[in-house]
Amino acid sequence: MAKNLKQLVDSPVRLTGGHRLCPGCGEPIAVRQVLMGTDSPVIVANATGCLEVSTTIFPYTAWNVPWVHIAFENAAAAASGVEAMYESLKKQGKIDADADYKFVAFAGDGGTYDIGFQSLSGAVERGHNFVYVCLNNQAYMNTGVQRSSASPLGMNTTTTPAGKVQAGKTKVQKDLTECLVAHEIPYVAQSIPGRWRDLVGKAEKAFNVDGPAFLNVLTPCPLGWACDPAVTAEISMLAVDTCIWPLYEVEYGEYKVNYTPKEKKPVDEYLKLQGRFRHLFKGEEGAEVRKQIQEYTDRKWEQLLKKAGQA
Amino acid sequence: MGKVMPLEGNNAVAEAMRQINPDVVAAYPITPSTEIVQTFAKFHANGQVDTNFVAVESEHSAMSACTAAAVAGGRVMNATSSQGLALMWEILFITASLRQPVVLSVANRALSGNINIHCDHSDGMGARDCGWIQLYGENAQEAYDNCIQAIAIAEREDVRLPTMNCFDGFLVSHAYELVEVEEDAAVKDWVGPYKAVRPLLDVKNPYTVGPLDLWDYYFEHKRNQIEAYVAAKEAIIEEGKRFGKVFGREYGLMECVDLEDAELAIVALGSTAGMVKDTVSELREAGKKVGLLKLRSFRPFPDAEIAAALKNCKAVAILDRAASYGAAAGPLYAEVTSALYAHKAEVPCVNMIYGLGGREVQPEQLVDIYKALEDVKSSGQPAQPVRFVGIRE
Ligand SMILES: Cc1ncc(C[n+]2csc(CCOP(=O)(O)OP(=O)(O)O)c2C)c(N)n1
Ligand code: SF4
Numbered sequence: 036m037a038k039n040l041k042q043l044v045d046s047p048v049r050l051t052g053g054h055r056l057c058p059g060c061g062e063p064i065a066v067r068q069v070l071m072g073t074d075s076p077v078i079v080a081n082a083t084g085c086l087e088v089s090t091t092i093f094p095y096t097a098w099n100v101p102w103v104h105i106a107f108e109n110a111a112a113a114a115s116g117v118e119a120m121y122e123s124l125k126k127q128g129k130i131d132a133d134a135d136y137k138f139v140a141f142a143g144d145g146g147t148y149d150i151g152f153q154s155l156s157g158a159v160e161r162g163h164n165f166v167y168v169c170l171n172n173q174a175y176m177n178t179g180v181q182r183s184s185a186s187p188l189g190m191n192t193t194t195t196p197a198g199k200v201q202a203g204k205t206k207v208q209k210d211l212t213e214c215l216v217a218h219e220i221p222y223v224a225q226s227i228p229g230r231w232r233d234l235v236g237k238a239e240k241a242f243n244v245d246g247p248a249f250l251n252v253l254t255p256c257p258l259g260w261a262c263d264p265a266v267t268a269e270i271s272m273l274a275v276d277t278c279i280w281p282l283y284e285v286e287y288g289e290y291k292v293n294y295t296p297k298e299k300k301p302v303d304e305y306l307k308l309q310g311r312f313r314h315l316f317k318g319e320e321g322a323e324v325r326k327q328i329q330e331y332t333d334r335k336w337e338q339l340l341k342k343a344g345q346a
Numbered sequence: 347m348g349k350v351m352p353l354e355g356n357n358a359v360a361e362a363m364r365q366i367n368p369d370v371v372a373a374y375p376i377t378p379s380t381e382i383v384q385t386f387a388k389f390h391a392n393g394q395v396d397t398n399f400v401a402v403e404s405e406h407s408a409m410s411a412c413t414a415a416a417v418a419g420g421r422v423m424n425a426t427s428s429q430g431l432a433l434m435w436e437i438l439f440i441t442a443s444l445r446q447p448v449v450l451s452v453a454n455r456a457l458s459g460n461i462n463i464h465c466d467h468s469d470g471m472g473a474r475d476c477g478w479i480q481l482y483g484e485n486a487q488e489a490y491d492n493c494i495q496a497i498a499i500a501e502r503e504d505v506r507l508p509t510m511n512c513f514d515g516f517l518v519s520h521a522y523e524l525v526e527v528e529e530d531a532a533v534k535d536w537v538g539p540y541k542a543v544r545p546l547l548d549v550k551n552p553y554t555v556g557p558l559d560l561w562d563y564y565f566e567h568k569r570n571q572i573e574a575y576v577a578a579k580e581a582i583i584e585e586g587k588r589f590g591k592v593f594g595r596e597y598g599l600m601e602c603v604d605l606e607d608a609e610l611a612i613v614a615l616g617s618t619a620g621m622v623k624d625t626v627s628e629l630r631e632a633g634k635k636v637g638l639l640k641l642r643s644f645r646p647f648p649d650a651e652i653a654a655a656l657k658n659c660k661a662v663a664i665l666d667r668a669a670s671y672g673a674a675a676g677p678l679y680a681e682v683t684s685a686l687y688a689h690k691a692e693v694p695c696v697n698m699i700y701g702l703g704g705r706e707v708q709p710e711q712l713v714d715i716y717k718a719l720e721d722v723k724s725s726g727q728p729a730q731p732v733r734f735v736g737i738r739e
Contacts, residue, residue, distance in 0.1 A: 076549035080414065091557030101546045103417050104556035105410050105440055112407035115400065116372060116414030121547055123369040123398035124420055136549065154410065157403030 038071070043235060046071045047099070054090040054097035059264025061254030061271065062086045062170045064228040066141060069168055069250065070100070072238025075135045078121075080114040082142035082151060083107035085177045085256075086170060108150040111158035114140040114165045122164075137242050138165035144185035145175040148211050159220050159247040166241040166248045169211070172256035180259040184209040187279075188331065189324040190311050192259075197314035202324050207331055215249040216285045222248035224284035227271035228255075233282055233293060240284070253280045261310020273305040278336040279328075283343065290343040299336075302329050348528035348593070355486040355518035358525045359425065359451045359511070360385035362493035364395055365533040368449075369420030369540070372400040372411035376430035377463045378515035379453035383425055405430040409437035409450075416446035417555050419545020421497070424448065427515055428455035431469045435476065441508045442477025443571065444556060445543075447500035448508040450478070451493060453519040454616065454667075456703045464704020465515040467615060467668040470644070471677045477571060479509040479578050480645040482615045486523040489513040491595055492642075497537050498585045504577040506543065512644075514617040516704065528593055536592055575646040582643050599648040601640040602655050604630060608637025609660040610719040613652075613682055615641050618665060618700075618707055625712040636716050647681055653689030656682075661722035662695045663715045665735075669699060675732050694727040700735035711735050 038046075049070040056063050062085060070077060079102045081087045087104050090097040105113040118138045124130040142151055147169040155167060174192050175181040182192040188207045191197040195204040215223045221244040226234040234252065241248035255271055257264040274280035277300045282293040303325060306312040315321035340346035353361065360382050363371070371390075373383040390399040402408045405426055416422040426434065431452060441448050454470050456462040470480060481496060483489045492511045500509040513519065528536075546555060559567060583598055590596025601619075603626055605611060612622050619640035629636045639655055641648075656662055664683070666676025673680060679697035686693055698715055701707050715735065722728060 078418075078546060078549070088558045091554050093557045093559045093563050096554035096557060098554050099552060101549060101552045102554045103414055103546055105413055106436060109407060109410035109437070112402065112410035113414035115402070115407075116370065116411030116416075117418040117546060119370045119372065119398045119400050119411065120415040120418035120420045120422075123396065124547065126398070127369070127396050129420075130547065136547070153403060154407045157407055161400065161402070 043071050049100045051097045051099060056085060056089040057258055059257040059267045061228050061267050065170055065252045065254050068228060068231050068234040069238040071235050073137050073242040075137045077137045077139060078117055080110050080117060080140045082110035082146035084143035084146055086141055088177060107146055109154045110140040110142040110146060110151060111155040111167055114138050115158045115163040118163045118165050140165060140167045141170060144169055144171040144173055145183045148184045148209050159218050162246050164246055168250045168252060170254045171251055172254045172259060174259050176256050176259045188328055189315050191314060202314055202320050212251045220247045222286055225251045225282060227253045227275060229268035229271035237284060262308055270308060276300045277302045277305045279305055279332050281336060281339055283339060292339060292343045292345060302332055348526050350524050351527050352522050353486055353525040354520055354522055355489045355513055356381035357385055358486040358490035359493050361527055362490050363423055364389045365530050366497055366537055367395045368397050368423040370398050370415040370422045371424060372402050372408045373424050374402055374405045374408045374430060376427050378455055378519040379425045379427040382451055405433040409434040412448050413437055413441045413446055416448050417444060417546050419542035419547045421540040422448045425451040427453045428457055428469045431473055432457060435473060438473055438476035438478060445506040446508060447506055449496045449500055451511040453515040454512055455515040462703040465517050466702045470512050471668040474645060479507050481511055481642055482644055483513040484617055484620050486518055486525050489518055490525055494533055494537060495585050495589055499581045502581045505574055505581045507574050507578055517617040579646045599643040599651055601642060603638040605637040605639060605655050607635055609635040610716050611637045611639055611656060611659045611662045612665060612715060613639045613662060614665040621707060621709060622712055625709055629716060649685035650689055652682060652685045653691045656693055657691035659693050661719040662693050663698050663719055664695055665698050665700055667701045694722050695731060696722055696728060697732045698735045705736055
């Protein structure tokens, strides 16, 4: 990574304080780190979701960079439109030929894994030069913690509630990172806000490749995860240490695992800190689901190590 | 001097787009508008335009990308029909709310279901409240002329509203006509260069577009949008005149044929108006006092002008090529009669719903409509004003 901590701290503030996201929300932390990944002018497209509604309540805005929101499912299409105009005007000499503007789309997991999947897939296939960042809090938080296809097995959401005969969500999450790898774009990576060096470094790479890049960032949500707002960074690091959310990147198809825990922690350590999994610590059925989560996590981790040639 | 060319409506529009040379076109194909995009893609592939042509994966993304591209700060155009327009619906509102002068050519086609590729106006009418200006053209010449004027109208600083260039699918989009195509330079000149208003790409002056807008400001923003339509009406008239001065074909909010002394009148949109013109001249030769009001600007809806044009008629038939399910009558009827009421023009009216899903309209049917108006004239406002033309009973 090119910049040291001091330089990062001195980076221009592109998303200011005074927004109205919840205390401890992982989203603004991830956004700031991503935007530290480039010194070039950057233009943001944002999908509908917590980040959008909480940072732009008219007539206020927390953004110090050009920012556009069109709708929920189209952050990728909106970013393609802005980028297409930039390319057009640049080619026509209406924008300085040396200009090096960067484009980034931010969307929640709902706006990425579900309703926005088509526009994301289309935009990256067309090869627009932009970075797409999924702020993945594993549910639709802005509308009240409904399940998305990023919600993990066993999660208590308002549409997969933990009840007498059902222990939260009954299916595992979609592996969207791998879907994006299958699009054969230049750069795909997973990260967390807890390891800023990893995230800023990946953002830097993503901004610098020629073509689309995708970052899937696990962003804890104290409200929807029912966890202590003070431990956002720690929880995301536990996700990494349990291998529930491995840090890895795929450059032009080449896998690299960026972090291998010295001692892989049991998933329970991660699950038990969060109210969204509380029901899994009661009764036999809960124990069974936790076992499934552990097995699933182990299997995915082994597969990843194989892909990276480390197993 | 331009030249007269045999062109299909779609190619006439593509020609206009080539001459306008927009900065971005993002589109997705759908019958019967597909050829516009295909022809334009060829112009692009041959280097005849500077456009960044983006072949997106859906109409939803087409309108999203077009809206964002316009926000970024350049001229943007696009084309669609039917389900494509319906899929854009969510974003059409946003284009208008963000006051982006995107121009969309719509080859009108019936909406599903059942699936039908032929002409009616259900797509255009479905989108009528999205905040776009809607011009309806009669033939390929008007599709071409309206495409050029749409740019000028949409981009006026007092207007800044997206504009639809509507014309009948197949009947215009696929029919060869002799079209007067103006010189490239003359069109370029007439349209003028694009003047961006607060482009997003002006990175030195960052601002936030499309924020959360709650009860404390949203209403005022909507009011501004409503009032932009007042300016839009003026713009349509002025740009229509300016177009006439340079190219010899003048346009307005509507076209009145033999209405001054007409007792019986038809109100129509699109290609049917062309047929009505012929019927009017035939019946006039036979001494009948008949006339036509061809509406060009459906949004803004020129209510006072329509009422003034029809106020001396004794009976009026309003032709709707779309239904409004559960409403008392078709959409055009509802709007024309409310205009008459508001402007105290007491004229008995009937609603003729016709041509859905491409059902052909025969000249004899138009003659029959004027005949039916004779009865309405003598008996007054009918209790059942909605009738169906050319339908199996
Ligand atoms: C077409 C459409 N459907 C539904 C909504 C309602 N809606 C707004 S935000 C949202 C969920 C956002 O969830 P996510 O993308 O995960 O972002 P988060 O709020 O969790 O950051 C939903 C369902 C909408 N705005 N548009
Ligand atoms: S609900 Fe969750 S994602 Fe939304 S602002 Fe609060 S903490 Fe952040």
